Amino acid sequence: MASGNTTRRGARRGVQVPAGVLPVARVCVDVPLAHLDRPFDYLVPERFADTAVSGCRVRVRFAGQLVDGFLLERVDESDHRGKLAFLDRVVSAEPVLSPDTARLARAVADRYGGMLIDVLRLAVPPRHAQAEQKAPVEPAPTPAVPDTAAWGRYRHGSAFLDAVRQGKPARAVWHPVPMADWPARLAEAAACAASAGRGAILVVPDHRDSARVHAACVALMGEDTVVSLAADLGPAERYRRWLAVRRGAVRVVVGTRAAMFAPVADPGLLVVWDDGDDLHAEPRSPYPHVRDVLVQRSHLTGSALLVAGFARTAEAQLLVDSGWAHQIVADRDTVRKTAPRVTAIGEHDSQLARDPAARAARLPSMTFDAARAALTAGTPVLVQVPRRGYVPALACQRCRTPARCRHCAGPLFLPSDPTKPPACRWCGVSEAAFRCAACGDTRLRASVVGARRTAEELGRAFAGVTVRTSGGAEVLADVPPGPALVVCTPGAEPIVAGGYGAALLLDGWAMLSRADLRATEEALRRWMAAAALVRADGRVVVMAESTLAPVQALVRWDPVWHAGQELAARAELGFPPAVRMASVDGSPAALADFLLSLRLPRDADVLGPVPLEHTGPGEPQERERALVRAPRERGRALASALFEAVAVRTAHKDPDPVRVHLDPLELV
DNA sequence: GCAATGAGCGTC
DNA sequence: ACGCTCATTGCT
Numbered sequence: 001m002a003s004g005n006t007t008r009r010g011a012r013r014g015v016q017v018p019a020g021v022l023p024v025a026r027v028c029v030d031v032p033l034a035h036l037d038r039p040f041d042y043l044v045p046e047r048f049a050d051t052a053v054s055g056c057r058v059r060v061r062f063a064g065q066l067v068d069g070f071l072l073e074r075v076d077e078s079d080h081r082g083k084l085a086f087l088d089r090v091v092s093a094e095p096v097l098s099p100d101t102a103r104l105a106r107a108v109a110d111r112y113g114g115m116l117i118d119v120l121r122l123a124v125p126p127r128h129a130q131a132e133q134k135a136p137v138e139p140a141p142t143p144a145v146p147d148t149a150a151w152g153r154y155r156h157g158s159a160f161l162d163a164v165r166q167g168k169p170a171r172a173v174w175h176p177v178p179m180a181d182w183p184a185r186l187a188e189a190a191a192c193a194a195s196a197g198r199g200a201i202l203v204v205p206d207h208r209d210s211a212r213v214h215a216a217c218v219a220l221m222g223e224d225t226v227v228s229l230a231a232d233l234g235p236a237e238r239y240r241r242w243l244a245v246r247r248g249a250v251r252v253v254v255g256t257r258a259a260m261f262a263p264v265a266d267p268g269l270l271v272v273w274d275d276g277d278d279l280h281a282e283p284r285s286p287y288p289h290v291r292d293v294l295v296q297r298s299h300l301t302g303s304a305l306l307v308a309g310f311a312r313t314a315e316a317q318l319l320v321d322s323g324w325a326h327q328i329v330a331d332r333d334t335v336r337k338t339a340p341r342v343t344a345i346g347e348h349d350s351q352l353a354r355d356p357a358a359r360a361a362r363l364p365s366m367t368f369d370a371a372r373a374a375l376t377a378g379t380p381v382l383v384q385v386p387r388r389g390y391v392p393a394l395a396c397q398r399c400r401t402p403a404r405c406r407h408c409a410g411p412l413f414l415p416s417d418p419t420k421p422p423a424c425r426w427c428g429v430s431e432a433a434f435r436c437a438a439c440g441d442t443r444l445r446a447s448v449v450g451a452r453r454t455a456e457e458l459g460r461a462f463a464g465v466t467v468r469t470s471g472g473a474e475v476l477a478d479v480p481p482g483p484a485l486v487v488c489t490p491g492a493e494p495i496v497a498g499g500y501g502a503a504l505l506l507d508g509w510a511m512l513s514r515a516d517l518r519a520t521e522e523a524l525r526r527w528m529a530a531a532a533l534v535r536a537d538g539r540v541v542v543m544a545e546s547t548l549a550p551v552q553a554l555v556r557w558d559p560v561w562h563a564g565q566e567l568a569a570r571a572e573l574g575f576p577p578a579v580r581m582a583s584v585d586g587s588p589a590a591l592a593d594f595l596l597s598l599r600l601p602r603d604a605d606v607l608g609p610v611p612l613e614h615t616g617p618g619e620p621q622e623r624e625r626a627l628v629r630a631p632r633e634r635g636r637a638l639a640s641a642l643f644e645a646v647a648v649r650t651a652h653k654d655p656d657p658v659r660v661h662l663d664p665l666e667l668v
Numbered sequence: 669g670c671a672a673t674g675a676g677c678g679t680c
Numbered sequence: 681a682c683g684c685t686c687a688t689t690g691c692t
Binding site: 024026027029031033035036039040041042043060061062063064078080082083084085651652653 | 676677678679680
Binding site: 062063064065 | 681
């Protein structure tokens with residue numbers, strides 16, 4: 001081989017000299033091993049002196065192989081006592097990782113007991129070389145100060161926007177009134193930050209919401225000021241827009257959960273809309289949640305934060321209770337004037353069908369009447385039915401309160417072996433003599449879901465009326481005004497100009513008998529999302545017992561009261577967010593080994609392990625899961641203890657992995 | 669007494 | 681996934 005071929009790395013290695021200034025690069029390497037979750041130092045060769053900038057992507061030789069990495073910073077000298085290797089390559093001089101993003105990612109990794117590189121993978125989209133040439137660099141114009149009069153109907157609403165305009169780190173939880181044009185309100189809040197020369201990030205659950213908020217922002221601030229960062233754009237366009245944000249060409253970002261890391265340089269406002277939607281939970285390790293990431297980011301950068309939605313989560317309640325956030329709500333009088341009339345019909349109500357048509361639809365006559373009145377008035381009727389695949393666990397035969405374990409209050413389930421008694425999904429203790437905590441009944445039942453059929457029958461009962469469906473693969477963004485039945489699954493409710501004349505919420509039982517910690521909160525959130533689309537003179541009928549807390553909260557339109565109840569109940573039972581919880585799963589042997597080496601913080605305990613239901617056909621091995629619980633104030637200690645226990649396993653090259661998930665949404 | 673072999677561990 | 685150290689083994 002020609003020895004004069006200097007383009008080959010091997011030929012160059014002998015003659016490499018370190019850069020004259022800041023010759024040491026601290027690099028986060030892309031290696032999925034917890035015990036290697038720290039920077040490694042490399043020498044910057046002279047030829048990369050200008051391109052190896054802080055935050056750029058590099059390739060380095062690590063343990064004999066070439067791996068990707070992020071250059072975290074350039075420094076004068078290394079603490080490393082051994083010999084340093086040279087950077088192999090600068091992938092691109094684009095500084096994709098700002099010091100702010102690196103700090104945020106580190107904080108998020110620490111909070112979830114995860115690795116920096118995993119968070120960076122979520123925070124920095126994959127590179128697309130052509131997009132680096134195309135992305136704009138000229139800064140966007142500063143929009144005018146918006147008209148924020150519409151916020152005047154909410155107590156502390158105007159004060160919050162004033163604070164945002166003045167660049168103060170105000171933090172609030174906001175609930176718009178029914179039929180409120182919330183995308184416009186969020187756009188106004190973003191414009192307050194942008195008009196002060198700062199940025200804003202608005203994170204919504206799905207693309208439909210993203211499109212609405214983006215449109216509202218464009219209407220207020222113009223095309224050039226705002227960008228939508230959606231995951232479905234394709235890698236090139238996604239990276240191009242992301243770079244436009246990083247380069248300061250756009251300051252207002254609207255998007256789904258990945259936008260929580262959007263590289264807005266100086267965000268004045270961070271917003272999460274509908275924080276109870278499970279789409280805000282990132283499904284990739286370390287499973288960060290939008291609300292928590294934005295709380296962290298608000299802390300680190302001094303940005304204002306707005307947690308918004310029609311309903312309030314227990315987590316948002318905690319932010320308010322602890323005094324960390326203020327609440328922005330309309331007074332009761334305004335709520336009464338804007339909310340539709342809500343009627344609850346429980347299974348044992350005497351409202352059963354007298355009308356023959358209503359009986360054919362297996363619906364109480366009041367439900368039937370409400371729908372007919374709305375259709376006659378020329379307005380559409382929203383019919384909310386449960387999603388398929390809802391698997392309710394065991395509930396009391398009489399009052400349908402979910403059956404809970406006496407030992408740890410986890411949900412009971414029926415083992416597939418019919419000779420075995422019910423057992424707890426969390427701690428595994430079996431329950432031979434169930435007795436309902438609410439009514440004392442000793443019988444158990446598995447709830448049945450059949451509301452989709454009810455909706456079909458409803459359509460038949462209103463012969464001649466247009467029936468539209470929205471849900472699953474086909475979600476309608478909006479429907480035209482005029483009489484129609486709009487049957488949809490939760491979260492897929494189409495918008496209609498002027499609002500719906502009525503909403504029928506048929507999935508009450510299915511929702512409330514789910515064996516999920518968040519079942520009631522989730523039910524109320526979905527009901528409110530649907531009912532908020534109904535005109536003030538319209539009607540809402542919910543098929544659930546009126547004595548239940550979430551039903552009362554809907555009737556009174558009082559998400560604050562319900563969240564207070566919910567948080568108190570969780571504190572009572574020792575559930576999140578009153579405590580910090582983690583789920584750990586793996587093979588029985590790996591899990592046992594993991595728990596053995598886990599050094600629990602004080603006052604922490606372990607529930608389980610219990611066998612895990614088989615997740616699918618591709619999962620032939622037996623898996624178990626344990627829950628680890630600690631008081632809130634030991635959250636950091638719990639996260640680092642879990643991290644250390646994972647690091648012990650990766651350091652021993654144990655091929656049998658365990659998965660740690662802090663604050664999982666699903667505890668069942 | 670010392671090469672040959674392999675498990676264990678760090679990885680810049 | 682390399683490549684280093686160090687302990688054990690087997691042979692002179």
